[in-house]
Amino acid sequence: MRKGGYMERWLSIKEVDEQTSIPHQTIRRYIDRHGHHLKLKRQHNRMFIHEDSLEHLQTIRSWYAKNYNSDQVDELLVNQGVPMTIEYDENDSESVSINFPEVLSSLTKGMNEQREFNEKLLKHLSEQDQYMRKQDEKIQAQQKLLDESLAKRDEQLLEVIREMQETKEQVAASREKKWWQFWK
Numbered sequence: 001m002r003k004g005g006y007m008e009r010w011l012s013i014k015e016v017d018e019q020t021s022i023p024h025q026t027i028r029r030y031i032d033r034h035g036h037h038l039k040l041k042r043q044h045n046r047m048f049i050h051e052d053s054l055e056h057l058q059t060i061r062s063w064y065a066k067n068y069n070s071d072q073v074d075e076l077l078v079n080q081g082v083p084m085t086i087e088y089d090e091n092d093s094e095s096v097s098i099n100f101p102e103v104l105s106s107l108t109k110g111m112n113e114q115r116e117f118n119e120k121l122l123k124h125l126s127e128q129d130q131y132m133r134k135q136d137e138k139i140q141a142q143q144k145l146l147d148e149s150l151a152k153r154d155e156q157l158l159e160v161i162r163e164m165q166e167t168k169e170q171v172a173a174s175r176e177k178k179w180w181q182f183w184k
Contacts, residue, residue: 010048033070035078036084
């Protein structure tokens with residue numbers, strides 16, 4: 001396999017033991033506990049470690065020598081920006097690397113952008129709410145004016161109807177009187 005113009009080197013656990021002086025049992029334990037931070041490849045029943053991961057193995061060993069526990073070592077690896085490798089197919093040697101500090105930075109940036117968007121949205125909704133309240137007040141004032149206007153019109157209409165009835169009554173009463181009774 002070629003990568004970046006040079007041959008990639010995958011080492012067996014035995015070869016890693018020889019190069020790093022870390023016993024193969026310890027290397028297997030590190031793979032079990034922290035393999036997600038190492039470039040690993042499985043072929044059949046054999047495990048291979050990429051030469052880029054040798055430095056990480058030595059760093060892990062030094063942390064255990066300082067009496068750090070497994071969780072603390074994992075946290076230190078993440079804090080140092082050691083990418084996480086997740087194998088998604090045992091038969092395929094390809095893998096996906098995730099650099100958690102970059103992911104966290106990206107997530108933080110995304111969360112900040114979302115927060116800004118939410119704040120703008122809340123401000124806009126607040127402005128809309130104020131606008132709607134003002135419109136509601138205007139509508140209520142117009143409704144009150146309309147109601148008063150209709151009540152006044154109704155009173156005037158009733159007054160006109162009363163006057164018309166009185167006039168009709170006077171006309172009817174005058175028809176009953178004879179012509180000479182008008183002069184009395």
